[in-house]
Amino acid sequence: MHHGEGPTEKCGVVGVALADREAARPLYYSLYALQHRGQDSAGIVTHDGFQQHGHVEMGLVGDAFGPEDLEDLKGSAGIGHVRYPTEGGVNASCAQPFSVSFKSGALGLAHNGNLVNTGELRDELESLGHAFTSDGDTEVIAHDLARNLLDSDLIRAVKRTMGRIHGSYALTVMHDDAVLGVRDPRGNRPLCLGELEDGYVLASESAAIDTLDGELIRDVRPGELVVLESDGSGYDSYRLFEEETSAHCFFEHVYFARPDSVIDDRLVYEARRNLGRALWDESGIDTDVVMPVPDSGRAFASGYADAAGEVDADVEFAEGLMKNRYVGRTFIMPTQDERERAVRLKLNPIRSTVEGRTVTLIDDSIVRGTTSTQLVDLLRDAGAEEVHLRIGAPPIVAPCYMGIDMATREELVAADRSTEEVRAAVGADSLSYLSIDAVADAIGQSRADLCLGCVTGAYPFDVDGEETDREIDRPVTSGGEPADD
Numbered sequence: 490m491h492h493g494e495g496p497t498e499k500c501g502v503v504g505v506a507l508a509d510r511e512a513a514r515p516l517y518y519s520l521y522a523l524q525h526r527g528q529d530s531a532g533i534v535t536h537d538g539f540q541q542h543g544h545v546e547m548g549l550v551g552d553a554f555g556p557e558d559l560e561d562l563k564g565s566a567g568i569g570h571v572r573y574p575t576e577g578g579v580n581a582s583c584a585q586p587f588s589v590s591f592k593s594g595a596l597g598l599a600h601n602g603n604l605v606n607t608g609e610l611r612d613e614l615e616s617l618g619h620a621f622t623s624d625g626d627t628e629v630i631a632h633d634l635a636r637n638l639l640d641s642d643l644i645r646a647v648k649r650t651m652g653r654i655h656g657s658y659a660l661t662v663m664h665d666d667a668v669l670g671v672r673d674p675r676g677n678r679p680l681c682l683g684e685l686e687d688g689y690v691l692a693s694e695s696a697a698i699d700t701l702d703g704e705l706i707r708d709v710r711p712g713e714l715v716v717l718e719s720d721g722s723g724y725d726s727y728r729l730f731e732e733e734t735s736a737h738c739f740f741e742h743v744y745f746a747r748p749d750s751v752i753d754d755r756l757v758y759e760a761r762r763n764l765g766r767a768l769w770d771e772s773g774i775d776t777d778v779v780m781p782v783p784d785s786g787r788a789f790a791s792g793y794a795d796a797a798g799e800v801d802a803d804v805e806f807a808e809g810l811m812k813n814r815y816v817g818r819t820f821i822m823p824t825q826d827e828r829e830r831a832v833r834l835k836l837n838p839i840r841s842t843v844e845g846r847t848v849t850l851i852d853d854s855i856v857r858g859t860t861s862t863q864l865v866d867l868l869r870d871a872g873a874e875e876v877h878l879r880i881g882a883p884p885i886v887a888p889c890y891m892g893i894d895m896a897t898r899e900e901l902v903a904a905d906r907s908t909e910e911v912r913a914a915v916g917a918d919s920l921s922y923l924s925i926d927a928v929a930d931a932i933g934q935s936r937a938d939l940c941l942g943c944v945t946g947a948y949p950f951d952v953d954g955e956e957t958d959r960e961i962d963r964p965v966t967s968g969g970e971p972a973d974d
């Protein structure tokens with residue numbers, strides 16, 4: 490990676506504190522609920538009041554833990570992590586939660602996001618005698634926090650570390666048997682708080698809370714630290730940093746999050762249907778059949794087809810592509826050749842819905858263009874008269890440094906092509922993307938509060954060699970003593 494900041498991580502994190510029940514199972518179930526956020530490795534760290542227990546392994550959640558592993562994870566409080574595969578491929582030293590023992594206790598850390606000043610901090614900590622086992626940013630956070638915990642209480646230590654780390658982070662942390670949730674001052678990656686019958690839970694997405702039969706309380710606020718009571722009886726909140734604008738990742742709403750999750754009070758499924766309707770409003774086209782790219786295009790296509798149907802009652806909404814559910818996400822394939830094969834393996838057309846017809850194919854996004862190119866081709870082979878492509882996001886023109894490991898500029902099909910040139914490259918009869926304003930509108934946020942780096946090339950964080958889209962101060966503390974709210 491050009492700025493050498495270690496692997497980019499787009500992951501899922503969770504933390505629970507329960508009254509009188511082992512935390513391992515609930516953590517395991519919630520990692521299952523977050524499996525879409527990372528298939529590379531899975532891990533859980535618990536604390537039984539005396540010592541920490543951990544199990545971290547490569548692979549899917551279901552493969553990473555056996556019954557004995559869960560049995561060994563003693564204690565009613567813990568955190569968990571699923572990790573997304575990165576460009577560098579499988580790397581066991583980056584699997585999480587990261588744990589470290591030091592003078593003032595045991596620390597466990599699960600991180601979703603990506604720091605932009607890892608190198609700086611690592612150099613500084615190394616010169617102070619800290620030794621690192623991975624090139625990841627999570628370990629840097631852990632060491633910085635461990636260091637601050639030597640001479641301050643937990644809240645102040647977290648605040649000091651937050652003042653030093655820059656970039657995007659949603660963290661669940663264990664300090665001995667205390668479970669914490671922390672979100673960066675611009676709230677780039679999601680993190681929410683929920684209540685269980687006998688405790689509290691922190692998770693990347695509310696779908697994990699649902700899985701535990703819990704109630705979503707709210708999103709953890711940008712710059713907020715939430716500390717769960719170890720006995721599951723409550724939580725304390727400290728707003729440690731406050732920025733004027735947020736930088737929520739719009740791509741969570743478009744692609745990454747589960748449709749049944751609620752982010753910022755909005756159901757992701759509804760946001761995606763809104764995006765589909767907006768797509769029709771902006772670039773609707775006469776067609777015989779509206780067809781989603783499964784699964785990521787479904788909600789968009791249903792919103793689009795609804796809006797289209799209000800104008801033309803004959804428009805059909807059909808599943809024209811059968812998905813092989815046993816094939817994982819195409820991005821796991823490391824080479825372009827494998828990615829192309831994977832698309833073909835994953836999707837097969839249903840001829841009768843396609844043959845002799847004008848098809849509008851709807852997907853959430855175009856990244857490299859592999860999926861669209863292959864599918865347009867597939868639909869033409871299956872007899873489609875015309876294939877129109879409608880995309881529920883703006884063109885992705887720049888990389889993500891904030892934790893979504895999309896691709897480099899050279900790999901992004903829209904990085905140096907006009908929409909007409911992308912259309913020609915993927916071979917569609919027409920192509921339209923959604924405007925940025927429509928995206929902000931559909932997900933119910935102001936443009937100023939979104940991270941739009943991948944669609945504008947200007948970032949809400951200070952990334953080496955890239956432009957920014959706002960005043961960036963290194964985080965300023967909100968001042969005053971930490972207060973409960």
Ligand code: 5GP
Pocket residue numbers: 744782785786818819820821852853854855856857858859860861893894895
């Ligand atoms: P492309 O084939 O153009 O490279 O990627 C577009 C397809 O990949 C879309 O169907 C979209 O749903 C999906 N996609 C977009 N972003 C990501 C990502 O970060 N990871 C994975 N696995 N898929 C993605």
Ligand code: MG
Pocket residue numbers: 782783784785786852853860
């Ligand atoms: Mg897709």
